[in-house]
Amino acid sequence: MKKLITLVILATTLLTVTAVMAEEKEMDHAAKLAEMDGKAIFKNVCKSCHAEDADAGEYTPMTLIMEQWDEFFQDLYVDSHKEVACPKDETKMLTDVLTKDALKKVQKFCVDHAADSEQPMTCG
Ligand code: HEC
Structure with a gap:
């Protein structure tokens, strides 16, 4: 059971990190254009x-x-x-x-x- 919980927490963390990174990339692009x-x-x-x-x-x-x-x-x-x-x-x-x-x-x-x-x- 503990293993499962750890796994779920790990997966959630990974998903969040990926989502945040994707968002940052997007902002980068728009922010770059805004500065050009x-x-x-x-x-x-x-x-x-x-x-x-x-x-x-x-x-x-x-x-x-x-x-x-x-x-x-x-x-x-x-x-x-x-x-x-x-x-x-x-x-x-x-x-x-x-x-x-x-x-x-x-x-x-x-x-x-x-x-x-x-x-x-x-x-x-
Ligand atoms: C991803 C590709 C792409 C990008 C990026 C792009 N265009 Fe175009 N542009 C096209 C296509 C496709 C046509 C239509 C060509 C046709 O009808 O033969 C076109 C047509 C034109 C025309 C001809 C007049 C017209 O309306 O058909 C002009 C002028 C033009 N683009 C200027 C620009 C300018 C300025 C930018 C940047 C803000 C830009 N384009 C960005 C693909 C692009």
Whole structure:
């Protein structure tokens, strides 16, 4: 009987530790994104699917003009990305991982460095 109790306690502890670790990993990911600037988010997230020769098409800030980026973030993004999984964690959808704040930062980065901006830029 004692053995069984010990076993149950052990199993519960293990499960709790695993759950806590999983939660921390998740927070890490969101916290990391929250700390990144627009350029880093573009590099880490968008570029995973939009590098050179990508199936989804190559996109860098200077692929589009400012107006097109604003239009993209206002209308197109949700539609074209709603069924896209997060490249870092495929159990999550991209639109759930990227918060409004994070999106705003990427939008600013793209607009600031669009083809018709003062400093056109690829994301490096
Ligand atoms: C997991 C992959 C993935 C990630 C991450 C991703 N995209 Fe996309 N993107 C796609 C796919 C798929 C399409 C649709 C391509 C098509 O229809 O041919 C697309 C389309 C686009 C288009 C073309 C316009 C449109 O709406 O169809 C732009 C611009 C774009 N993405 C920018 C971005 C930006 C900026 C980010 C980062 C915030 C991003 N993408 C992140 C997969 C991704």
